[in-house]
Amino acid sequence: NKIWIQQLNPSGPCKAAHIYGAHLKFSAGRGVGGNVLPWENSCWVAGTVLEEMPFDKITVTALVKRCDISSNTFYYHYRDIYDLLDAWFHLELGRFTGEGTDWHTSTKAVMRECQAHPAKIYHVFNALSRDRMEQYVFSLTDDTFFRLVQQQTADSGLPQERVEEIAAFCRYAYVGFFLQFLWNRMEADIDRSVDRLGELMTAFVRSAMAEPSN
Numbered sequence: 001n002k003i004w005i006q007q008l009n010p011s012g013p014c015k016a017a018h019i020y021g022a023h024l025k026f027s028a029g030r031g032v033g034g035n036v037l038p039w040e041n042s043c044w045v046a047g048t049v050l051e052e053m054p055f056d057k058i059t060v061t062a063l064v065k066r067c068d069i070s071s072n073t074f075y076y077h078y079r080d081i082y083d084l085l086d087a088w089f090h091l092e093l094g095r096f097t098g099e100g101t102d103w104h105t106s107t108k109a110v111m112r113e114c115q116a117h118p119a120k121i122y123h124v125f126n127a128l129s130r131d132r133m134e135q136y137v138f139s140l141t142d143d144t145f146f147r148l149v150q151q152q153t154a155d156s157g158l159p160q161e162r163v164e165e166i167a168a169f170c171r172y173a174y175v176g177f178f179l180q181f182l183w184n185r186m187e188a189d190i191d192r193s194v195d196r197l198g199e200l201m202t203a204f205v206r207s208a209m210a211e212p213s214n
Helices: 016-026 038-050 060-067 071-077 081-093 103-116 118-125 130-141 144-152 160-183 190-210
Strands: none
Touching: 038 060, 038 081, 038 118, 060 071, 060 081, 081 130, 103 118, 103 130, 103 144, 103 160, 103 190, 118 160, 130 160, 144 160, 144 190, 160 190
């Protein structure tokens, strides 16, 4: 069954305008005088089109027409449409993550962005495999939980392997938490749910530290 999609009736420019601004900065210097090259607009166009239709209905033919580039140009820079989706996702993700940003803050910001653009989110979510969705959610954390567990277990004498096991458990718990948020129509109280997840993880790490490793 397809997950519910709220119908949008947007007024004014869509959020993709902000994505485009980030892409301009990211691409500075690539084109003449720092201008974005035509093929680079494809990330912005992908975000716009995802507001309009499911990802599995988007074709390269339609995209290159809206980007005003040739198919050869597209395939020179992207292996396929999934490669473009990966580029768009990581460009979006870069708006919420970065050095000095803790996982609580980043997660709340991403979840609020999802709530603000449900059609786009479910146009992707309903069209992709569970494995690929998990891969994207994993990207939200990178090695965040490993560093977090390292900090909480400092001077505990736990072996590296044990630290990695605890961090992996926390990361999979995070994936389940985020996917559940999407399955439940993104109706959760974001601040409360993320704070509660943090409390549960902290309690788990403390408990795991107290148990002897085999």
